[in-house]
Amino acid sequence: MKKALQLFLTFFRIGAFTLGGGYAMLSLVEKAVVDQKKWIPTDEFWDMIAVVQSLPGVFAVNTALYVGHRVAGTKGAFAAMLGAIIPSIVIILLLATVFREYRDQPVVERIFKGIRPCVVALILAPSLRMIKSAKVTWKTAIIPIATVFLIWWCKISPAYVILAAIAGSLVYAIVIGRKTEDGGRRTEDVPSPQSSVPSQERKEAES
Secondary structure, eight states: OHHHHHHHHHHHHHHHSOOSSTGGGHHHHHIIIIIISOOSOHHHHHHHHHHHHHSSSOHHHHHHHHHHHHHHHHHHHHHHHHHHHHHHHHHHHHHHHHHHHHTTSHHHHHHHHHHHHHHHHHHHHHHHHHHHHTTOOTTTTHHHHHHHIIIIISOOOHHHHHHHHHHHHHHHHHHHHHHHHHHHHHHHHSOOTTTTSOHHHHHHHHO
16 A cells, blocks of 8 residues: 555656656656666666557556556556546646636747747657667667658558567567577587597597
């Protein structure tokens, strides 16, 4: 119960002070979950993000559910989810009631223009960390570049790109697995220099 309460309070703070949606909250989630609480190791955290991005639904809610379940089971998942969505619901309801009246005010427009660059930075920072954690090299950089090209330029749905990536990864894993097995068998079949020496000569050498 204590862990569930900690999860609720952690994600409540993150949800209350994050602008820009789920990707903008990644830096805060990493700092709280990985650095401060040490609930999840860094490598597992970014593997989790890769999985969560591929799932349907709201990214922030999926992240909270995964972390909560990983830390404290079903109760933790429910507590983290509530902590993530309650601030958003309250803030959206408040904005819906008052924003229509004040959205054309110059001060409000300037506030939102100032918020936009901050949101871009909040999204860019975890993106760079994901690149580093994924160990993208010059050889593998073609994959994210091709993904951006397909989604942005060719207007292909991200769902199809994700399915293609899953299929390609499975094919690659099967091919590499077969090569590894074949290589292991060939190594076993090759006789060692010592075994090629006749047994009589080995006995004489030992004596």
